[in-house]
Amino acid sequence: MLGEYLITGRRAAEISASIERAVGSGELEPGQPLPPMRELADRLGVNPNTVAAAYRTLRERGVIETAGRRGSRVRSKPATTGREFIRVEVPEGVRDVSDGNPDPALLPALGPVFAAAAGQGDREPMLYGHAALEPELVRLARADLDADGVPDGPVAVTSGSLDAMERVLAAHLRPGDAVAVEDPGWGSLLDLVPALGLRTVGVGVDDEGPLPDDVRRALAAGARALVVTDRAQNPTGAAVGATRARALRSVLRDHPETLLIEDDHGYRIVDLPLHPLAGTTHSWAFVRSAAKAYGPDLRLAVLTGDAVTLDRVRGRQRLGPGWVSRITQRAVARLWAEGSVDAGAVAAAYGRRRDALLGALAERGVAAHGRSGMNVWIPVPDETGAVARLLHAGWAVAPGARFRMSAPPGIRVTVSTLADHDIGPLADAVASALLPRSTRSYV
16 A cells, blocks of 8 residues: 555554655655554554544644545645645746736836835834734735725734635634635745645636635535635636626625625726625635735735634734834834825736737637736646747746646746737747647758
8 A cells, every 4th residue: 555665653643644755755755545553553563543633633733634434645735745846847048927016117117115104113113012914014905805895893013914714714623624715826925835734725716706506515515615706816817807706795794603704805906897796695704915016025915804703813813923014014114104006007008918818819719818917717628738939949838737736737827027029929939839639840
């Protein structure tokens, strides 16, 4: 069953460490079954409860999964094999459209606002015991949320969207609980869920967001949480419209105990209206990051939600980092107050590049998706082959394996820095890469 690898140890910690080392080294492969607990206990000469404790630790760490009578096996995507490592090495001379970054030319200057915020910090130093939130940032954030129809609730500030999601999931769920996530979806979230000892349940996505029937099945099967990207979904560009939002709210009303997490990924880079689901369930959280519109290095997101969820998140945050730098909060507040980003102009710029690529691909008979945001998702029959052929043609794209579980293969193209003269050659390269190998000719 385990080939040449021998699990060792007498204590639960030693047994779990032995298995995790083997997973990390590749000696135990994803999907490989582990011995039944009693069998391994007999082999090691320990109490079955010791092995049970070891397996429990591994489940909580996202290394293995247990499926009733089918026993335990190494997770197909264990937490030790992060999706960020599924990437293309970009050789010199190859154009990189794989990274998911915003266009630096559309980001605001940070020097002046940080200088002003630091100057205020010199005059009024932030010390232990002081308030963790910058009042002006909270005021501006809450005004934006109110304008977009997000229900009233307390506000927290976290170190980015993923930090917010981790804190919300940890505040409500326990190892072994299932979380319904978009498939294809954000690779970092697909890594985070099993790393917390939770189980991912994929729900399909179209241009309007998560499919209601898939969400209904996931929640009926016991998923305790649902994560939805409202706009500029990564990697497909999906955006939840009014009709889809009504359908999803209807599903959620039948499951009021579901923890709902919404990620407004398109905040200030998308001109489509927001249709929030927040408030449909008892426990909910809504997060907006400054990364895409103002710069990834700011590491700041605003989180709101029901009172219990936010109280748990802020309480746990106090026991860890304590707070997000008030200097950074003041700088972001100034960026917002001064209108340093013209959200309409940014959305239009990304929209022109995205629509131009979608149109060029359609002219060449290539179906693709990209309703909003800065990415285009292209279904492909052979993901590895398409990525390799595009790399040979001078274009580095993101492999779909970074973003999917059971969804069909695809590739992601980031349009952020594409110029008009890039569109035709890139579309030609994609169309050529998707041709059946037998029809291609070589000179």
